[in-house]
Amino acid sequence: MNAEIIAVGSELLLGQIVNTNARFLSQQLADLGINVFYHTVVGDNPQRLKAAIEMAEGRSDFLIFTGGLGPTKDDLTKETIAAHVKKQLVMDEQALEQITLYFERSNRTMTENNKKQAIILEDSHVLPNEHGMAPGMLLNIEKHMYMLLPGPPKEMEPMFLKYGYPLLRSKLNEDETIVSRVLRFFGIGEALLETEIEDLIDSQTNPTIAPLASDGEVTLRLTAKHKQRDTALRLLDETERVILSRVGEYFYGYDDTTLMHEAMKIIKEKGLTISCAESLTGGMFQQTFTAIPGAGAYLKGGVVCYTNEAKAKVLHVREETINEQGAVSAQCASELAENVSSLMNSDIGISFTGVAGPDELEGHPVGTVFISIFIKGQHVQTQKLHLGGTREAIRIRTVKYGCYFLINCLKKIKNVH
Numbered sequence: 320m321n322a323e324i325i326a327v328g329s330e331l332l333l334g335q336i337v338n339t340n341a342r343f344l345s346q347q348l349a350d351l352g353i354n355v356f357y358h359t360v361v362g363d364n365p366q367r368l369k370a371a372i373e374m375a376e377g378r379s380d381f382l383i384f385t386g387g388l389g390p391t392k393d394d395l396t397k398e399t400i401a402a403h404v405k406k407q408l409v410m411d412e413q414a415l416e417q418i419t420l421y422f423e424r425s426n427r428t429m430t431e432n433n434k435k436q437a438i439i440l441e442d443s444h445v446l447p448n449e450h451g452m453a454p455g456m457l458l459n460i461e462k463h464m465y466m467l468l469p470g471p472p473k474e475m476e477p478m479f480l481k482y483g484y485p486l487l488r489s490k491l492n493e494d495e496t497i498v499s500r501v502l503r504f505f506g507i508g509e510a511l512l513e514t515e516i517e518d519l520i521d522s523q524t525n526p527t528i529a530p531l532a533s534d535g536e537v538t539l540r541l542t543a544k545h546k547q548r549d550t551a552l553r554l555l556d557e558t559e560r561v562i563l564s565r566v567g568e569y570f571y572g573y574d575d576t577t578l579m580h581e582a583m584k585i586i587k588e589k590g591l592t593i594s595c596a597e598s599l600t601g602g603m604f605q606q607t608f609t610a611i612p613g614a615g616a617y618l619k620g621g622v623v624c625y626t627n628e629a630k631a632k633v634l635h636v637r638e639e640t641i642n643e644q645g646a647v648s649a650q651c652a653s654e655l656a657e658n659v660s661s662l663m664n665s666d667i668g669i670s671f672t673g674v675a676g677p678d679e680l681e682g683h684p685v686g687t688v689f690i691s692i693f694i695k696g697q698h699v700q701t702q703k704l705h706l707g708g709t710r711e712a713i714r715i716r717t718v719k720y721g722c723y724f725l726i727n728c729l730k731k732i733k734n735v736h
Contacts, residue, residue, distance in 0.1 A: 320491070321354045323379035325371055327387035327396050328470055329362040339472055340385040347479060349529065351487055352497040352544055353381065363393040365402075372403055376463055386470030388453035390432040397440055397456075397467055404460050407441040410434075414445065414454045421452055440467070446482040450474045457486055464490075498551040499542045502559065505578060505723050507569040509537045515565045519558070526558050535716045536578075537569075571726060578722035579607050585729045586617050586667070594663035595621035596634055596655035596670040598646065599688065604671065604718045619663040624655065634658045645681040647672055649701045652691035656701075660693050668693040669725060671717055676710040686713055690721050692728050700728060 324341045331338050338360060345355045357379065361371045368387075375382050387396030401408050415437035422429035436453040439445055446455030451474035458465045466483060468475045491497075504512060509532035513520065516539075520528050526543035541558055545551040563570055572581050586593060595604050595618075605621045608614050622633055627646050630636040636646075636654045644650045652670050660668030673688030674680045686708075691701040702724055706713045 320352075320381050321356055321379045322348055322381040322383060323357040323359060323375040324355060324383045324385070325359045325361060325368075325375060326385050326470075327361055327363065327368060329364075329393075331360050331386075332362050340468075340470070340475055343472070343476055344383060344385070344479065347484060349540060349542065350497070350499045351484070351491065352495075352542060353487070353491075363387065363395060365395050365399045368395065368399045369403055372400065380462065381464045381466070383466045383468065385468045385475055388436065388455075388467060388469050390430075390435050390452075394435075397438065400458075400465060400467065401440055404440075404458070404465070406443075406458070406460075408438045409441050411437050411439045411445055411454060414439070414447075417447070418452045440465075443467075444486060446478050446486070448474055448478055449481070450477050455479075455483065457483070495544050495546060496548045496551050497542065497544050498548065498555060499540060500555050500559070501574045502539045502541065502562065502570060503572045503574075503576065504537045504539070504566065504569040505535065505571055505719065507537060507566060508532075512537050512539075512566055512569070516562055519561065526554050528558070528562075534712075535719055571723070578719050578726070580611060582722040582725045582729075583608065583611055583614065583617060585726060587613075589729065589732075591666040591729075592617055592619050592664075593667040593669065594619040594659045594665040596659040596668065597621060597623050598625055598630070598655075598670075598672040599675045600671045600714050600717055600721075601625060603714055604669070604721055607718055619665040622659060622662070630655065634662065645683075647674055647681050647683045647687060647689065649689050649691070649703060652689035652701050653693070653699045656691035656693035657699055660695065666695050667725075669721055671721060673704075673713075673717065675713045675717075685710075688713070688717050688720070690717065690724055692721075692725055694728065694732060697728075697732060700724070 324344050326338050326341060330336050341358045348355050359371050361368050384396050387394045418433060418437055439456050440458050443456035443458040448454045451469055453469050455468045455478050513530055526541045529540040531538045541555050543551040543554040597604055602623045608618050624630045624634055627641050630646060634655055635658050636651055640650050640654060652672050655670035656668040670691045674683050674685050676685035679685060686706040688704040688706055689701060691699055693699045704720060706716050
């Protein structure tokens with residue numbers, strides 16, 4: 320099955336919002352073994368939407384629409400599709416009841432045009448909206464299948480996961496099991512990773528291998544199909560083993576995990592605590608760490624030592640270090656990591672100092688970063704990086720590299736206490 324995702328909304332074309340729905344749906348459809356060959360964005364115009372539908376029907380079996388199901392006059396997705404496929408629009412009483420209850424619970428007045436959101440395509444399978452008002456729907460007509468979903472991601476994503484995904488799964492070949500696995504890599508570029516496994520990608524049949532790069536990371540999505548689930552899993556295992564035999568040193572986890580989750584997992588397993596001294600990252604490491612439930616049991620605290628004064632007075636970086644080697648130096652990073660561990664009485668101290676930009680600092684170009692990790696009873700380890708990108712990208716990648724180095728350091732030690 321070949322799919323096309325059609326996002327409806329002039330606000331997308333104006334750049335007022337980003338089309339994250341297409342990315343989400345493409346990932347979900349890949350899990351189902353459905354090919355997505357086209358993403359289309361069209362404004363709130365029935366003629367242009369009709370033209371987009373006709374074009375999509377000529378090249379895709381499955382058309383997924385997001386947006387245009389709301390109560391206002393410019394929400395014309397289902398009206399345009401109904402006219403195109405010659406289906407009536409009918410009131411779904413269950414959806415109307417849910418919309419009415421929504422207004423009653425929120426003590427708001429329900430205007431007449433809100434009833435429009437309960438109207439559906441005749442003969443369609445309704446997808447309930449448990450996080451908003453307009454329901455989704457799925458319609459089969461001869462050679463094509465049409466799915467209509469609301470535009471807001473907070474409504475669309477849970478609707479698709481709970482109702483759309485299982486419904487599509489039931490309509491696919493039930494004799495075939497589709498299993499996906501995501502391998503996550505860090506410290507290797509997308510181009511180099513693809514070069515290392517180019518022959519596997521070129522000869523892929525089953526499982527398929529799909530690379531994806533984002534924010535300094537690279538992922539490989541492996542998807543296998545077979546009548547027997549055990550056989551599909553075995554195919555994934557075999558392909559994974561070949562891939563990791565070539566680039567396994569950069570591999571850090573599966574599926575939806577993150578570098579921070581993996582770092583915290585090891586800290587938890589070893590019964591350790593950590594504290595942090597952050598200069599250029601400005602608290603980003605601690606913010607990312609504390610976003611994980613249960614972080615309070617392992618993070619003792621941290622210091623945002625953005626100025627040299629804070630580095631010296633709070634974390635006791637030696638005056639000669641700052642004067643002779645600079646705040647952006649391996650020695651400064653080392654002292655920050657060891658001293659924050661002492662200050663917070665933690666097993667691990669990690670520090671970040673460097674130049675995020677936009678200007679150079681102490682003669683160092685933008686992107687110069689020092690990350691230091693102190694572990695009680697171990698030597699301090701410091702890494703120097705030269706990162707590219709915007710100021711924000713450098714800060715984000717610095718935190719990720721800190722997690723990556725931390726994972727590698729902790730894997731090598733046996734006992735801290």
